[in-house]
Amino acid sequence: MYYNGIYHLFYQHNPYGAVFGKTIVWGHSISYDLINWIHLNNALYPTNEFDANSCWSGSVTILPGQKPVILYTGVDVKNQQVQNMAMPKNLSDPFLRDWKKYSHNPIMMRPNGVNKDDFRDPTTAWQGEDGKWRVLVGSLKSDRGLAVLYKSNDFKKWSMYDRPFYSEANTGIWECPDFYPLSTNSREGVETSGLRNISLDLRYDYGKFYASKTFFESAKNRRILWGWINESDSSADDIKKGWSGIQSIPREVYLAKDGRQLVQLPVEEIKRLHGEHTGFQDKKLKGKSLFEIPVVTASQADVEISFKLPNLIDSEMMDAHAVDPQLLCSKKSAAVSSKVGPFGLLIFATKDLTEHTAVFFRIFRDDNRYVVLMCSDQSRSSLRKGVDKTTYGAFVDRDPRHEAISLRSLIDHSVIESFGGEGRVCITSRVYPTLAIEREAHVYAFNNGSLDVVVSSLNAYSMNKASFLSNIGSQV
Numbered sequence: 332m333y334y335n336g337i338y339h340l341f342y343q344h345n346p347y348g349a350v351f352g353k354t355i356v357w358g359h360s361i362s363y364d365l366i367n368w369i370h371l372n373n374a375l376y377p378t379n380e381f382d383a384n385s386c387w388s389g390s391v392t393i394l395p396g397q398k399p400v401i402l403y404t405g406v407d408v409k410n411q412q413v414q415n416m417a418m419p420k421n422l423s424d425p426f427l428r429d430w431k432k433y434s435h436n437p438i439m440m441r442p443n444g445v446n447k448d449d450f451r452d453p454t455t456a457w458q459g460e461d462g463k464w465r466v467l468v469g470s471l472k473s474d475r476g477l478a479v480l481y482k483s484n485d486f487k488k489w490s491m492y493d494r495p496f497y498s499e500a501n502t503g504i505w506e507c508p509d510f511y512p513l514s515t516n517s518r519e520g521v522e523t524s525g526l527r528n529i530s531l532d533l534r535y536d537y538g539k540f541y542a543s544k545t546f547f548e549s550a551k552n553r554r555i556l557w558g559w560i561n562e563s564d565s566s567a568d569d570i571k572k573g574w575s576g577i578q579s580i581p582r583e584v585y586l587a588k589d590g591r592q593l594v595q596l597p598v599e600e601i602k603r604l605h606g607e608h609t610g611f612q613d614k615k616l617k618g619k620s621l622f623e624i625p626v627v628t629a630s631q632a633d634v635e636i637s638f639k640l641p642n643l644i645d646s647e648m649m650d651a652h653a654v655d656p657q658l659l660c661s662k663k664s665a666a667v668s669s670k671v672g673p674f675g676l677l678i679f680a681t682k683d684l685t686e687h688t689a690v691f692f693r694i695f696r697d698d699n700r701y702v703v704l705m706c707s708d709q710s711r712s713s714l715r716k717g718v719d720k721t722t723y724g725a726f727v728d729r730d731p732r733h734e735a736i737s738l739r740s741l742i743d744h745s746v747i748e749s750f751g752g753e754g755r756v757c758i759t760s761r762v763y764p765t766l767a768i769e770r771e772a773h774v775y776a777f778n779n780g781s782l783d784v785v786v787s788s789l790n791a792y793s794m795n796k797a798s799f800l801s802n803i804g805s806q807v
Contacts, residue, residue: 332391333548333555334399335425338362340557341374341401342578343388343542349569355385357403361426365555365581365600367798374430375403381415381436383408388507390455390544392466392523394486398422401430402466404451405437411447413437414468416487439481439489444472450479452507455546456486457523467496469505476502478510507542511554513586513593520554520585522547533593537657537725538707538759539563545584556582556595560746563719563761579759580741580748587755592728594754597633597741605633606793614786616674621777628793630679630772635739638674639785640694640731645670649695649702660706660724665689668779676740677775678747679712679767686767688712688760690749691777692727692736703727703736705751705758712762723760727752735787742774743794 332339344358345351357375360368375386382405389403401417416433441450449471456466463482466489470477480496481489512521535543536558543558558579562569569575582595607627616622616638626632647669653659665673675691677684689708694701705727709720729736729752741748747760764772774791778784 332393332399332546333550334393334427335397336363336550337425338365338548339391339427340368340578341391344373346373346376349572349574350566353384355387357386357401359428364603365598366603367800369800370802371426371428372802374428375401375417375432377405379405379432379436380408381405381413382432384410387412388452388542389414390453391546392456392464392486399427400486402453402456404453407437409447412441412450414439414450414453414489433487435487438487439468439491441470442472442477442479442491445470445477449504451504454508454510455523457510467508467510469508470495471504472498475500476505478505478508507544509543509545511545511547513554513584515586515590518585519552520547520583522549535593535595536757536759538723538757539761540579540757540759554584555598556584558582558759560759560761564715564763565717577746579746582757587728592755595757596739596750596754597748601633601741604795604797606795608790608792610788610790611786612788614789616776616778616784616786618778618781618783619668621677621775624676624774624776624789624791626774626791626793629774630742630744630767630769631794631796632742632774632791633739633794634676634678634742634774634789634791635737636676636776636789637735637737637787638692639735639787640671641785642782643671643694643696643701643731645782646694646696646701647671649697656704656706656724656726657722658724659704660708661722663693663704663706664710664722665691665706665708665777665779668781669693670780670782671784672778672780673706674778674780674784675738675776677773677777678740678742679762679764680773680775681764681767681771682773684711686711686713686764687775688747688762688764689777690738690740690747690758690760691779692738692751694731701731703729703731703752705738705749705756707747707749707758707760709760709762712760712764714765715763718763719761723758725751725756725758727756729755741794744768 384406387404672693680687
């Protein structure tokens, strides 16, 4: 949340180990710029019958009068998942370090027919035109994922609607639901109380990006999205290194001008970490060629490249049955050449390309239109055995006849967050190079198609490290 000039990040944390455990608490960090962070004491931890076995995920709602309230899932003494509430002990503390739990918890119980461990992760609440507060909780009943809807007049006593807000068969439990409005006529964010029309079919990320949450930032009038990037190796590996899972770079979220999909881009503050710069325009990238992008810290960089395609007539035909972009990317890897593509970036690459992760585009013809496919090919990302090397893919809603095809990749040691088509498609990859590390890591622009493409613009920056200060305790 953003509160009185400070960003607060609450997160699920096991204080006793590197992987998920029996006792989960709410970690708490604060920032003034979304980039550099200070770790505080844990905000919530098990203390009562209603959360004796863990304090699981939830959300913060800022009530009228600038009063933040946490809604969270407690795992109670019977290992049931229930919904609880907590408030700051001292609103005059600028860091809101100490929280007190509501004396009448739990405030929401699971619906009939829902298992005790299938009811969690309340959303930020919103207030309707009727003055009532509403909140969604993720759930599962039989084989149907549910968003269960509750309402309240006073934010203390909650009642459940007879029907779920939304449900879908064969989807599993809906974890960490999120629900918020977007402006249809500007890039500006909308505070949750502005909810009106509803759409439920927008996808954030096609890669390793999970359990995401947004918040509205009033100072810059924008909606910010966080996501969890989990590991691609084993639990034994995590225990050995002593930690697992990281947060994504925060993203600004808004609706594309045509209203057809979300757009996500890294928050502008990330530019504060920019170091040495390389840039140029209108460079021809011949077929079957590549060139190195001179980035001082190629293992920690921000690279944005745009491509123009002079010749599309010879693009390969789209198979009428090729409706799964991830499967298509697996079959049409970076090593599979066509006339128009693949072209893009080779990241975490060794000089001999023994290791590399390819993030690229490929163009298809489909009747009277062209289809842009974006892929993140991890098949050669690491020499390590036993790690997930899934190839991800998505179709990008751009017309290559009239628009340059852009790719921006944020690179950070084991993470690649890629934004295609000016943020219309996002793919997050988690890779573990063994050779392409530190100064042995390189970034290349490549074209494995037989026809030339033009790099219309390229801007690459080395990235400096953010700062993370240790716990400043529970006293001012």
